Amino acid sequence: MKRLLLTITLIAVFASAGSAQDFGFKKKDIFLEASIQTSVVRDKSTLDRTASFNFVPKVGTFLSDHFAVGLAAGFGNGNTEGRPRTIAEDRQKLKTFDVGTFGRYYFLEIGSRLKPYTELAVGYHLIRQEQWQQSKILSEYRMKGVLAKAGIGANFFLDKGIALNFLYPNFLSYHTFSTVHNGDNSTRSSSSEFKTNFNVFNNFLRSAQFGVILIL
Template identity: 40%
Template structure:
């Protein structure tokens, strides 16, 4: 009987602890999250190498239980190394961006899965086409621009404080950039993706969200 009572008490305690966990956000919470992508190739036959990375950290504050506002940053580099007649060529592109976002959580699927829509605006700086052939270096072309986007995403809570973030895709996006030279004209781009709900895992970015 004593063992039975101890077992019953332990099960009741675990059940209560599980039920006490609350997955989600509330007014006053802070979040920090980020998405990181990288790839590297190395062709030992031609000695050609490529390396690419993009890192997008975010920080936000919940002004209500369902609405968060915050800032985000972006850093990226694409580097290619090739050889021709033993002459080494290194081509490098770099980008940096900073922006602001607003996020609204509109649907809960179970207790752990929270879906949201997000809008953002940002400024970007790009350095494209920097090249070094042997000892001869060519400076990169510089571009400045801005953009805006609206998309969807979701958080799946692993614990009360940590969630996996799925940034599925941009439903609408607009961008404009201009070379940093006198007389340059802007290049603009506008995209819509009305089929996003059928193929968002093809374009999704995955990361972690930390709640404080």
């Protein structure tokens, strides 16, 4: 939390040093947004290396000066492999896909350019995980279900029509999943989970999605 407050304070100081133009949203504004999240993690004990990438495009419209609704999609992949490579070539691959709706409420103004918001999203979630060895798939899991999540973020306006965006998307989350192993429906199982993730503030770069928002 301290890191988040420090980040917001620094941006606010920078914003106040700029011009005093009026930046923000208004009713009936339409926006396009694209956020990206990447990470590379190396385990020093096992030498494993895990890389992940997520891309989230959104389109929305403002029903009032502070409240917006819209549609969102998400595409992600991850890859875990041992270092140094062994003859076995053990590897895990992960692919994700999301599609759904979201609502966003802008609740505060910090300076003239920084606009914090909260966001609630609900949608369909698909995960495919593969275990590889010697260039062959040993096992495969497919998970699909409904995912609801709440996040907190902010836009920093560079100009009246463009802003930077950062979002912690999984501050709170709930999902229900149906899982199938190796395409065999007899292995189907169901699960649900509610999660709070207050530790997102401890690692700003790994937890947040960064992107750009364009106002049409």
